[in-house]
Amino acid sequence: MKALCWEGVNKLSVERVPDPELRNDQDMIVRLIAGTTCGSDLHLIGGYIPAMRAGDVIGHEFLGEVVETGPGVRRHKAGDRVVVCSFVGCGRCWYCANDLWSLCDNTNTNPGIGQALFGYEAGGIFGYSHAMGGLRGSHAEYVRVPFADYGAFAVPEGIDDTSALFVSDSVPTGWMGADLAGVKPGDVVAVWGCGAVGQMAARAAILLGAERVISIDRLPERLAMTEKHIGSETIDYTSTDVAAELRERTGGRGPDVCIEAVGMEAHSDGPMHLYDQAKQQLRLQTDRPTAVRQAIHACRKAGTVFILGVFAGAVDKFPLGAVINKGLTVRGAQQHGQRYIPMLLERIEAGEIQPSHLATHTLSLDQAPTAYDMFKHKKDGCVRAVIRPGP
């Protein structure tokens, strides 16, 4: 079959790879209907995520049709249209049983690497390096889905492919950020980043009752999209002092909840960006935490900062003093999608969440390297490129 492979730093190509096969009784094979580029893919494409191998198939956010099930699969059958959570959960370890699915104990087949990096390994994820399990990614014609009864969800007929696709990762990731940050009625919430995850976090905050939601980015088309489709206020950080603006819009208090949806390759227009970029390129730090720093400084006293963006290692100039002296709660997580996906499908069916506008471009699998080039460089207003293997 054809698949999009990582061939080295900033080098992708579509190649022929062996078809996936059932490796466990609880596996199933899915024929891809659609996948999408994700900002976190850019980190591994750029060489910032350790333990990638030339020839690795990337991609983790996808929708497909079941073509084969193992004898241990009970909830799915051939022909079902399913959205598959990007993280794989066994469903029965303590973490899965407590709805902390991305921390599953039994789905990272390379636990020693993750334990060396993080102390304890995260669960497995499709197409996201050997530190995260080494599972093949979804930018392919077919994908093997382990523990399929727990990670795949039948899509109701009333939901179109594009909307369903984003329920694999962007929508639940955004929802989780607002939910686990404890957003409640009356809160003022600031969201750094107007990519797909940031927009979905803003939408979740609105649906959870936030009084005001303020989204921050530098790209005019994304700011306009967030205002139009999400209903959030916006700030363009290239023309506005973000901290001062947030203070002014919150009566001098600062936001109750700050959600960072940017990740390790954050941009800014200040000298800190040059400093962070130089240190990252020299491998003196692995990640650029620009938006995290800003969120911690901007947050009100005793507020909550939730880190949704992907970080891989160590950062410099982390404002720990602000965390301690302002009494902040700082949380982060990879997405626990299985916890939210059924509810999110219902909300999409009810029209409360409409993510299809995120798909600004649609390309074939053969054009996937072009899709990532457009996505990485934000060409033609690209927010998400949908990749369709079929006609």
Place this chain on the structure above:
Amino acid sequence: MGRLNRVALGLAALTAGVFALRRARPPRVNGDRAGDRWLTVTINRPPADVQPGGALPAPLDRFGDRLESRVLPAPGNRGTELAVRLKETLPALVTSVPARLMGKDPRQEVRTALRDAKALLEAGEVMRPDTPPTTHHTPAGKVVGLLSRRSGGEGVL
């Protein structure tokens, strides 16, 4: 990518791998030998399921009398703590980083079996990686492949 770059990337990955192996198993500190420590997992099942009839669960049972074990209910309703360690004293050479890179440290086999026992008891199967892992064989990729093969037997358990 040029050949020199690929070799450099391979060497960097190897260095990182050795560092990771050392990091995953701390060296002897004030007489605390890592090789003497119990290897431990918490299994989200009651003690009776973890040690039915007093025997160790599969695949740990294949070690027979070579292992000593202890089983305790985990606090906070988290299931059962299962700890095992080899009875034999292992020479330093057998537990060295080179031996572990070659997969010759017997504790790697125990650690893998402990993880597999947990997965079998909780999820009913041990998730297997996709195969083949890649169709390309670069120097850096071979190092990552080696680390992946050793990974199941390494870590902080």
